[in-house]
Amino acid sequence: MVTFSSLIAAFSVFLIGHSLSTQTGLPLYVGASGLILAVIVFLAMRISSFLRIFIAMYGLGFLFLATLGLAGSVGILPESIAALLPPTFMASAAVVFAAVVYGVSFLTPIRHVTAIADPYFDTKDPSTKNAEIPFTWLGRGEAQVGKRLVGLLVAINFLQVALQVRLNLFSRDLFNALGDKNAEAFWFQLLWVFVPIAAIWISLAVYELFVDQCVKLRWRRWLTERIYGRWLDGDTHYRLSFAGEATDNPDQRIQTDVSNFIIVTMRLTINLLQQAALLVSFIVILWQLSRDFVFPGLGIEIPGLLVWAVLAYAVIGTWLTHVIGKPLIGLNFSRERVEADFRFSLARLREYPEQIALLKGEAAERARLDRTFGAIIGNTLQILSRNMKLTTFTAGYGQAQVVFPYLLGAPSYFLGKITLGAFQQTAGAFSRVADALNFFIDQYRTIAEYKATLDRLTTFNGALASVEDSRHQREIELQTSASGGIEVDDLQLGIPTGRTIVSADGFRLKPGEATLIGGPSGCGKTTLFRALAGIWPFAKGTIKLPKNARVMLLPQKPYIPLGTLTGAIAYPAHDHTYTPEQIRDVLTAVGLGRLIEDIERPDNWSQRLSGGEQQRLAMARALLEKPDWLLLDEATSALDEQSQADIYRTVLAALPNTTVISIGHRASLVNFHKRHVQMQKREDGLFHPTEAAGARA
Numbered sequence: 001m002v003t004f005s006s007l008i009a010a011f012s013v014f015l016i017g018h019s020l021s022t023q024t025g026l027p028l029y030v031g032a033s034g035l036i037l038a039v040i041v042f043l044a045m046r047i048s049s050f051l052r053i054f055i056a057m058y059g060l061g062f063l064f065l066a067t068l069g070l071a072g073s074v075g076i077l078p079e080s081i082a083a084l085l086p087p088t089f090m091a092s093a094a095v096v097f098a099a100v101v102y103g104v105s106f107l108t109p110i111r112h113v114t115a116i117a118d119p120y121f122d123t124k125d126p127s128t129k130n131a132e133i134p135f136t137w138l139g140r141g142e143a144q145v146g147k148r149l150v151g152l153l154v155a156i157n158f159l160q161v162a163l164q165v166r167l168n169l170f171s172r173d174l175f176n177a178l179g180d181k182n183a184e185a186f187w188f189q190l191l192w193v194f195v196p197i198a199a200i201w202i203s204l205a206v207y208e209l210f211v212d213q214c215v216k217l218r219w220r221r222w223l224t225e226r227i228y229g230r231w232l233d234g235d236t237h238y239r240l241s242f243a244g245e246a247t248d249n250p251d252q253r254i255q256t257d258v259s260n261f262i263i264v265t266m267r268l269t270i271n272l273l274q275q276a277a278l279l280v281s282f283i284v285i286l287w288q289l290s291r292d293f294v295f296p297g298l299g300i301e302i303p304g305l306l307v308w309a310v311l312a313y314a315v316i317g318t319w320l321t322h323v324i325g326k327p328l329i330g331l332n333f334s335r336e337r338v339e340a341d342f343r344f345s346l347a348r349l350r351e352y353p354e355q356i357a358l359l360k361g362e363a364a365e366r367a368r369l370d371r372t373f374g375a376i377i378g379n380t381l382q383i384l385s386r387n388m389k390l391t392t393f394t395a396g397y398g399q400a401q402v403v404f405p406y407l408l409g410a411p412s413y414f415l416g417k418i419t420l421g422a423f424q425q426t427a428g429a430f431s432r433v434a435d436a437l438n439f440f441i442d443q444y445r446t447i448a449e450y451k452a453t454l455d456r457l458t459t460f461n462g463a464l465a466s467v468e469d470s471r472h473q474r475e476i477e478l479q480t481s482a483s484g485g486i487e488v489d490d491l492q493l494g495i496p497t498g499r500t501i502v503s504a505d506g507f508r509l510k511p512g513e514a515t516l517i518g519g520p521s522g523c524g525k526t527t528l529f530r531a532l533a534g535i536w537p538f539a540k541g542t543i544k545l546p547k548n549a550r551v552m553l554l555p556q557k558p559y560i561p562l563g564t565l566t567g568a569i570a571y572p573a574h575d576h577t578y579t580p581e582q583i584r585d586v587l588t589a590v591g592l593g594r595l596i597e598d599i600e601r602p603d604n605w606s607q608r609l610s611g612g613e614q615q616r617l618a619m620a621r622a623l624l625e626k627p628d629w630l631l632l633d634e635a636t637s638a639l640d641e642q643s644q645a646d647i648y649r650t651v652l653a654a655l656p657n658t659t660v661i662s663i664g665h666r667a668s669l670v671n672f673h674k675r676h677v678q679m680q681k682r683e684d685g686l687f688h689p690t691e692a693a694g695a696r697a
């Protein structure tokens with residue numbers, strides 16, 4: 001593949017070199033650009049697939065232009081076409097663009113962009129996954145469709161540049177016709193040159209919008225699904241919650257940052273591409289027009305005066321913009337954080353209205369909201385002040401740009417060296433070149449915001465990847481036990497800060513032997529349960545579970561999803577996994593019979609049900625699920641003694657094949673367990689599960 005591409009590259013270099021040297025008579029320039037191109041095209045095969053789309057499109061453009069150039073050089077091309085698309089300009093534009101793209105692909109932020117962008121353009125997924133979004137017919141694979149659509153956008157932009165070049169020639173001819181008072185030529189230019197170009201321009205703009213939106217939608221869907229797929233894979237989302245700042249507000253990253261990333265990546269790359277093409281096209285026009293310009297005041301001729309002037313103007317402008325605008329990058333990063341903090345404070349308020357109302361915590365919450373929102377205001381004011389400084393500079397810079405070419409060109413015009421048409425054309429070309437060079441100045445704010453989005457996605461991606469890696473190098477060995485029970489050996493359990501809190505060696509749980517685990521608060525009972533359920537990442541040692549054992553853990557505060565009661569009871573199984581009769585039976589069994597009427601009513605049940613009712617609902621889940629091992633972590637703590645006894649009796653009777661292991665502080669719980677284990681602190685400062693007296697009657 002690489003060899004074939006290199007052959008094509010070599011062939012196109014030959015054609016371009018030939019066409020350029022015959023047209024420009026500058027063999028050194030042609031040879032050098034040909035050499036650069038050959039190296040670039042060869043190396044381009046190795047860079048990211050997203051950037052390769054742009055290079056490939058330019059390769060095609062090259063071939064097309066080289067063919068035109070060759071045809072032109074042997075005289076078989078009508079002059080009007082050669083004037084419309086001067087191959088020298090386009091070829092130079094392509095070389096500059098490819099060099100820029102290849103050069104910047106080594107910069108760290110660009111590597112971060114391609115690391116997030118590339119997987120979509122490399123995916124093996126079929127395009128039918130996005131069947132409801134237009135353009136599925138473009139290819140079988142989603143990556144193919146994505147690449148072709150981006151390629152199509154590049155081609156449309158390429159055509160728009162060609163049209164702008166043609167409009168510049170039109171402006172020259174129109175003003176010359178005006179200067180010569182040639183009405184016929186004037187009307188011809190207006191009706192037969194401008195009108196068709198305008199019609200093509202409008203159609204292209206509409207089609208570009210359509211293609212652009214479709215590719216963004218396809219890409220966003222793929223990337224969003226992939227990220228939340230990875231986030232939910234196994235217990236990644238749980239482990240990620242220990243990763244600290246790198247993963248704050250994952251909801252915002254998945255919803256807002258992914259979308260912003262795609263929108264701005266497309267806008268910046270396509271825009272940069274178009275500006276690069278415009279830059280080289282109009283620089284050559286400007287050079288030709290100001291070949292013998294006279295320096296104002298001095299009367300000396302400086303070849304290409306306007307090109308040097310515009311380059312110096314833009315370099316100074318870009319540098320000053322960066323100096324003035326640089327703090328915006330940090331300020332935008334902070335903005336994401338303070339906005340997220342404020343949103344989170346509001347979400348907490350929504351989650352705990354009752355607790356806050358009971359504690360009369362409104363004033364404290366208000367103070368917290370004032371503080372977090374105050375940070376937003378402070379940050380926005382800082383951004384505003386910086387933006388005002390930047391705008392003062394860029395607006396002044398833009399205004400100066402309007403008169404600058406007239407100042408420089410006037411002496412040559414008054415000396416009669418250039419026509420009015422050429423003078424006007426020069427001013428147009430100058431402003432196009434300046435606009436292209438002003439890319440960074442114009443986009444500075446967008447780039448500063450984009451950097452914050454990019455950093456948030458990059459850190460999230462990195463955290464996901466490290467959790468995925470660590471899953472393969474767990475320090476805990478989960479094995480199959482031969483005895484049919486749970487066997488724990490050499491187990492050490494820690495907490496995220498690195499402290500070890502529990503040690504268990506030779507700890508056995510036999511099937512059918514209901515066991516109660518007790519111990520002081522904070523000694524690590526819940527942590528031991530998390531390890532037995534296989535989700536606690538800060539663990540070392542061996543845990544053996546019976547083959548295919550189904551372990552269910554009911555925590556003190558159960559999770560109740562939004563939706564119907566039927567869905568909440570069936571969770572995590574599908575809403576309609578169980579029949580209405582089954583749901584009704586278990587609700588009655590756990591003492592929630594009064595809710596039977598409401599089982600299909602969607603509600604925020606976690607706020608409507610009392611703590612005890614929520615614990616009953618979790619028990620109903622266990623009755624339906626019938627696990628082999630049921631770990632109850634203070635799962636009846638919100639119930640009165642009598643209700644707790646009733647529930648235990650119900651569960652033990654309904655699930656004869658389930659082994660119940662409970663954590664609890666109430667002495668009465670001993671009655672429902674055959675064995676009693678106590679977490680005891682030993683000399684090593686760690687809590688060990690230790691046999692205690694106490695058995696079920």
Ligand SMILES: Nc1ncnc2c1ncn2[C@@H]1O[C@H](COP(=O)(O)OP(=O)(O)OP(=O)(O)O)[C@@H](O)[C@H]1O
Binds near residue numbers: 501
């Ligand atoms: N995510 C975490 N980050 C930091 N520390 C944690 C985390 N989870 C638990 N711990 C700490 O680990 C210790 C053991 O917690 P665990 O919940 O296992 O105790 P417990 O014995 O179940 O307590 P209780 O009887 O009060 O429910 C506690 O000191 C707790 O603060």
